[in-house]
Amino acid sequence: MVPLIFILTSLISREHGDTTFPETIGSMENIDLAFVPYWILLYAKEEAITIDAKQYYIYHLYPQQVASAKETWDNIENIRPMAQPGEKVVVEF
Numbered sequence: 001m002v003p004l005i006f007i008l009t010s011l012i013s014r015e016h017g018d019t020t021f022p023e024t025i026g027s028m029e030n031i032d033l034a035f036v037p038y039w040i041l042l043y044a045k046e047e048a049i050t051i052d053a054k055q056y057y058i059y060h061l062y063p064q065q066v067a068s069a070k071e072t073w074d075n076i077e078n079i080r081p082m083a084q085p086g087e088k089v090v091v092e093f
């Protein structure tokens with residue numbers, strides 16, 4: 001069995017501003033599941049940084065961003081916006 005590599009961006013790196021810069025998560029490889037705030041994906045796209053994750057859960061969406069996030073990502077199989085307060089994710093492996 002291959003170990004599950006699970007990244008919660010707020011735990012990645014305190015020295016790099018943890019959830020501020022995409023370079024930290026962009027330097028990691030073969031991430032199975034990444035929980036990322038929307039601005040990490042935004043900054044990564046703007047800076048052409050690839051995040052090597054099989055699946056993404058996007059959190060810290062402001063209420064006014066939910067409709068746009070769902071429209072943008074709901075139909076993409078490996079990206080899931082976490083749009084509801086208290087939403088839970090069950091990870092089976």
